[in-house]
Amino acid sequence: MAEREAGRQRGNAQWAVIDTGLRDADENMALDHALMAAVADGRLGASFRFLHFRDCALLGHHQSPRQELDLDFCAREGVQVQRRLTGGGAIIFDETQLGWELVCRREALPAGDMSFLAQEICEAAALGLRQLGVDAQFRPRNDIEVEGRKISGTGGIIDGQVVLFQGTVLIDLDIPRMLRILRVPLEKLDAHAIQSVAERVTSLRDLLGRLPSKAEVKEALVEGFRAHFAWDMCETPVPEVLTTYLPEALAIVRDPEWLQLQDRPRSEQALLQAVHRGSGGTLRSELLWDERGKRIRQIAFSGDFFVQPRRAVLDLEAALRNSHIEDLPQIVERWYHETPVDALGLQPSDFVQVVREALPCA
Amino acid sequence: MGTVRGCEIPEDLMYNVENNVWLRKEDDGSVTIGMTAYACALAGQIVSYTPKAAGKDIKKDKSAATVESGKWVGPLKSPVGGTVTAINDEVAKDPGLINKDPYGSGWIAKLNPADFAGDSGELKTGADALAAFEEKMNADGFGGC
Numbered sequence: 001m002a003e004r005e006a007g008r009q010r011g012n013a014q015w016a017v018i019d020t021g022l023r024d025a026d027e028n029m030a031l032d033h034a035l036m037a038a039v040a041d042g043r044l045g046a047s048f049r050f051l052h053f054r055d056c057a058l059l060g061h062h063q064s065p066r067q068e069l070d071l072d073f074c075a076r077e078g079v080q081v082q083r084r085l086t087g088g089g090a091i092i093f094d095e096t097q098l099g100w101e102l103v104c105r106r107e108a109l110p111a112g113d114m115s116f117l118a119q120e121i122c123e124a125a126a127l128g129l130r131q132l133g134v135d136a137q138f139r140p141r142n143d144i145e146v147e148g149r150k151i152s153g154t155g156g157i158i159d160g161q162v163v164l165f166q167g168t169v170l171i172d173l174d175i176p177r178m179l180r181i182l183r184v185p186l187e188k189l190d191a192h193a194i195q196s197v198a199e200r201v202t203s204l205r206d207l208l209g210r211l212p213s214k215a216e217v218k219e220a221l222v223e224g225f226r227a228h229f230a231w232d233m234c235e236t237p238v239p240e241v242l243t244t245y246l247p248e249a250l251a252i253v254r255d256p257e258w259l260q261l262q263d264r265p266r267s268e269q270a271l272l273q274a275v276h277r278g279s280g281g282t283l284r285s286e287l288l289w290d291e292r293g294k295r296i297r298q299i300a301f302s303g304d305f306f307v308q309p310r311r312a313v314l315d316l317e318a319a320l321r322n323s324h325i326e327d328l329p330q331i332v333e334r335w336y337h338e339t340p341v342d343a344l345g346l347q348p349s350d351f352v353q354v355v356r357e358a359l360p361c362a
Numbered sequence: 363m364g365t366v367r368g369c370e371i372p373e374d375l376m377y378n379v380e381n382n383v384w385l386r387k388e389d390d391g392s393v394t395i396g397m398t399a400y401a402c403a404l405a406g407q408i409v410s411y412t413p414k415a416a417g418k419d420i421k422k423d424k425s426a427a428t429v430e431s432g433k434w435v436g437p438l439k440s441p442v443g444g445t446v447t448a449i450n451d452e453v454a455k456d457p458g459l460i461n462k463d464p465y466g467s468g469w470i471a472k473l474n475p476a477d478f479a480g481d482s483g484e485l486k487t488g489a490d491a492l493a494a495f496e497e498k499m500n501a502d503g504f505g506g507c
Contacts, residue, residue: 061428061435062410087410088433111503113404114434142433155433159425160381262412292455295409322409324458 013046013108015233017222020049022095025056025082029253032085032164034245035103040162043241046108048225048233050218051099051166056080057181060088060155064264073180083259086166088142088155089298089321092181093168098217100125101166102225109163110229114156118142120228121165122154128224129169132217134207139318148311149202150318169217170203185271185286185298196300200314268292274358280345281305285354294325296355306344315339316351325359328352364488366495369400369507372465376485378441379494381423384465385441385485392447393478395426395440396469400495402461403507405431411457413449413471420444422481426471429457442481444473 020031028051038044057069057079065071065081068090074081079092093099102121110120122138129136129144129151136152139145144152144167154167175197179189186193205211226233252258273286287299299320301313316335323331329352335341336348364373371377375384382401386394402408410430420426425437426446450469453459460468475481486494499506 060430060433062412062430085435086433087430087435113406113504115406115432118432118434155435157435157437159437160439293409293457324407324456 013104013231015046015048015102015104015225015231016236016239017048017233018050018236018238019218020051020238022052022054024054025058025080025093026250026253028053028099029058029082029084030246030249031242032101032103032166033249033252034242036085036157036159036162036164037245037249038239038241039103039105040160043244044103044239046102046104047239048100048102048222050214051101052095052214053093053097053099054080055094056082057090057092059083059090059259061085061157062087062262063090064262064269065259067264067266067269068183070181070183079181081259082253083261084155084166085157085164086155087157088153090182091153091168092178094174096172096174098169098171098214099166100169100221101164103162103164106158106161106163114158115141117163118154118156118165121156122152122167124225124228125152125154125167125221126224127228128221129204131220131223132204132208132212134204139315141318141321143318145314145318146202146207148309148314149200151202151204151207169221170201171214171217172205172211173201173203175201183269183271183288185288185300196302199310200300200317264292269297270360272358272360274354275303276350276354276357278346278350278353280343280347280350283346283350283354285358287355287358289359291360296320296323296325296328299355301351301354305346306342307346308342309340312339312341320355325355328355364492366400366492367499367504367506369398369403369495369499370465371398371400371492371495373488373491375465375491376441376482376487377491377494378423378439378484379486379491379498381439381441382498383438383441383470385482387478388472391478392472392474393442393444394469394472395438397429397438397460397464398495399464399507400499400504401436402464404502404504405429405434405436407431408457408460411450411453411460411470413454414446416446416449418446419476420446420473426473429460429470438470440471440473441485442473442475442478444475444478446471447474448472
């Protein structure tokens with residue numbers, strides 16, 4: 001709480017709200033470089049940007065295109081592939097989704113560590129989404145979810161004293177198309193896969209039963225940030241100064257080296273699965289396994305078991321994302337003891353075992 | 363071993379305090395650089411590490427590597443300019459080593475400096491470094507490691 005108060009005291013800067021319109025992924029990513037450079041040079045103040053994309057897939061900064069995407073499908077369908085400056089996982093973007101981001105100097109944001117800062121920003125975005133009538137909440141580490149289903153993913157970069165933190169809002173979502181583009185921990189792209197994703201991801205259209213306009217979503221998000229941080233936010237035209245930085249930024253993101261910054265084979269990130277039968281039922285794990293780093297990149301649990309509330313399992317999946325295998329027992333134990341779980345015979349050890357049984361050396 | 367607000371800050375190393383990086387001058391004239399324990403505490407568990415390749419030239423205060431923790435990316439800025447001579451394969455396999463042993467096995471890169479005397483003048487060491495980190499932690503509102 002002390003940090004939040006400090007943050008509110010520090011965060012009294014004026015924020016320019018800009019909308020850079022519908023663009024290709026390379027232009028949007030170049031604008032991120034340009035915004036950071038302009039803020040670093042003191043030529044641009046705190047800025048809150050809305051992003052709109054033509055059909056594309058965006059990789060997290062440290063991800064490998066071959067490991068995360070169906071590149072043949074992307075080439076065939078004209079889906080642009082780009083790399084973000086920010087961390088996190090690969091996402092798809094099209095005209096039905098909205099991106100938001102803030103770019104500023106560190107002192108314009110609450111004091112505290114990176115985890116706290118991400119939480120503060122996500123809580124502001126969740127507050128904004130709640131204005132639309134959905135029960136959006138922050139979920140560690142950086143998701144915004146509604147009843148356990150993700151509606152917004154986020155990620156950030158801090159370069160010296162300059163921060164860029166960005167997120168998505170799923171206004172609508174084409175799950176079959178998402179499954180064609182992104183690599184997810186599911187063996188087949190069938191009805192089961194679509195159902196599995198639908199249990200984990202949602203959209204405003206799905207929740208509201210109507211398609212809200214982007215203007216409505218933008219207004220709600222700005223209101224959330226304004227209310228959470230007490231910021232003075234004012235819509236302004238796209239700053240002219242960005243044109244100074246854009247040519248160099250475009251050259252960076254269009255250089256093949258940028259996309260190949262990480263290029264690892266699929267074999268180093270295998271899709272693994274296991275079935276474990278215990279007294280609490282049958283538990284199945286499907287995971288993308290980073291063999292080199294010994295990390296669970298993504299995981300999905302399914303099977304014939306009883307856990308209430310159902311979202312508890314989704315929270316465990318979120319907590320295990322990107323975790324080192326050595327940390328598995330502690331993460332599961334912490335989840336089991338911190339979450340009010342009614343699991344009818346399922347024990348933390350069952351979840352640990354079904355993950356370990358999937359691994360190559362089990 | 364110096365400590366500031368619970369964070370180890372070895373007094374025999376040199377630091378760019380603003381960028382939260384350390385530097386050790388080796389006997390052969392090369393330098394080793396890495397993240398401070400304070401930087402690790404701010405970042406949390408590090409899950410990815412992408413260094414600039416050996417042979418690349420890096421300017422002073424430009425990125426020698428990027429790391430990622432909890433979806434945050436952070437470039438590690440080299441306190442001196444030079445040519446990368448080695449990257450840390452053990453950290454590439456297990457980036458969490460940076461958190462476990464930031465001044466030892468979790469080093470980020472080794473460089474042959476281009477102009478060590480010219481670039482290192484503003485780096486802090488010993489008691490000066492401890493005082494500068496105390497001031498930075500205060501400005502950052504940091505509670506402690």
